[in-house]
Amino acid sequence: MPDLGLTVAVDGDTAVLAWSGVAGEAEAAGLVESVSAAAAAALGGPGVRRLQAAVAAEDGWGRRALLLAGFRLEGVRRQARPDGEGGHQDEWLFARLAGDVVSGPDGFSAVMSSALPRKRLIAHVLLRDVEGRVMLCETRFKADWELPGGIVEAGEPPRLGALRELREELGVEWPVGRLLVADWMPPYLGWEDALELVYDGGLVSEDDLDRFVLQPSEIIQARLCTLEEAAALVTPLSHRRLTLAAGLGPGETAYLEDGLPPR
Known part of the structure; x- marks a missing residue:
């Protein structure tokens, strides 16, 4: 996949995952693999209990990659991210905890429950x-x-x-x-x-x-x-x-x- 500059920065017991740009369909599969590997590395060691990521509202493939890697949607920060053209756009906040179940039916259901519409x-x-x-x-x-x-x-x-x-x-x-x-x-x-x-x-x-x-x-x-x-x-x-x-x-x-x- 093209290099999106994926990074993980650790601050105490919390880590922040980020990448540059917006993922496209061509990068989607590779991004899922990279995010999953980064999450396993960050949460698998001692000390880090929470890994979070904030992505632009327009980054649909990026949001999908985080969900497939076991991250749960925690909310939307309105107009929190500069759009590069003098304006701002919404930002979606995801997180994965060290103790989260991320595989099997329970993991899938918990992730999807966080992201599906609610009334x-x-x-x-x-x-x-x-x-x-x-x-x-x-x-x-x-x-x-x-x-x-x-x-x-x-x-x-x-x-x-x-x-x-x-x-x-x-x-x-x-x-x-x-x-x-x-x-x-x-x-x-x-x-x-x-x-x-x-x-x-x-x-x-x-x-x-x-x-x-x-x-x-x-x-x-x-x-x-x-x-x-x-x-x-x-x-x-x-x-x-x-x-x-x-x-x-x-x-x-x-x-x-x-x-x-x-x-």
């Missing part, structure tokens, strides 16, 4: 009274109202995430039933796209609302609203989703994209 997962719960009104919460962190619920944590089943959120926001152990809606949400207000799940929370009454202990740091109030009243409180996307979820028949579940059935 936010949101679990909300629809509670209704006997008149068909829905319960909405006014929050302290945004203008529009929401169903109770929130972000599902890493490694947490969505239904259990909904149960946890109800416990935190309303101060009660509340049963969560079947899935009503799965809705893909496009990017919005700086958020990346996400998937929202809405579960059936069954019937709620004014007496139930009176005994809720609202989370003071997040929830201002909870109230029952008609769908017409909800239109003035929630975003248009939330209202589309809420209207469809409230109209589902027994046993029905809907898949939506941006609050609408896919066409």
Whole structure:
């Protein structure tokens, strides 16, 4: 392969791997071999526990070589690297630890898990009274109202995430039933796209609302609203989703994209 000037600089227990230029398809196979050999040498001796590498966003073959050599993606540093034309571009940060498994199914899965896309997962719960009104919460962190619920944590089943959120926001152990809606949400207000799940929370009454202990740091109030009243409180996307979820028949579940059935 053409010489890309691969180097390894050691500073204490951390080493930094780097090369000059941008790898092309012709250099890719050789770069994988060179990076793998450099990693084995740096991490195989005493003292070095971490080997890291930062590559330009445009260096797709370089990123691929690091993944194939067992490095895991740790993040993207925005506009961190001069592009040589007076501007800057993103830089991708990879690292490999001395104790990392880099071969076999476990090694492959861990590496790919670090680099594959991830989506936010949101679990909300629809509670209704006997008149068909829905319960909405006014929050302290945004203008529009929401169903109770929130972000599902890493490694947490969505239904259990909904149960946890109800416990935190309303101060009660509340049963969560079947899935009503799965809705893909496009990017919005700086958020990346996400998937929202809405579960059936069954019937709620004014007496139930009176005994809720609202989370003071997040929830201002909870109230029952008609769908017409909800239109003035929630975003248009939330209202589309809420209207469809409230109209589902027994046993029905809907898949939506941006609050609408896919066409």
